Amino acid sequence: GGLVETLDAFFDAGGVLEACARRLFVHPNTVRYRLRRIADITGRVPGDPRDGLVLRVGMAVGRLARSRGLW
Structure with a gap:
């Protein structure tokens, strides 16, 4: 899964990390890591x-x- 997919799922889940993880079939820590990476890359905290x-x-x-x- 990519960062864009994670960000989409995070927003679709209403910003609830655990719900996002369930949507992506990954551990919540994986979502945390990806959201940190998004913040590092963009300078924006999801x-x-x-x-x-x-x-x-x-x-x-x-x-x-x-x-x-x-594009």
Whole structure:
């Protein structure tokens, strides 16, 4: 599983780490590690409401750009 998949699952699970882990069929510590990696790479903490919004918007823009062949 990738970081984007983990971030999607985390948001789909309402930011509940254990629910995210169940969706991905991984241990909660794996989700913690991946969320830390996302924070390290982006400078945004997925569990923070403001940072989470920025990450969601960024993911939506990325998907839109890819679907239109812009990336």
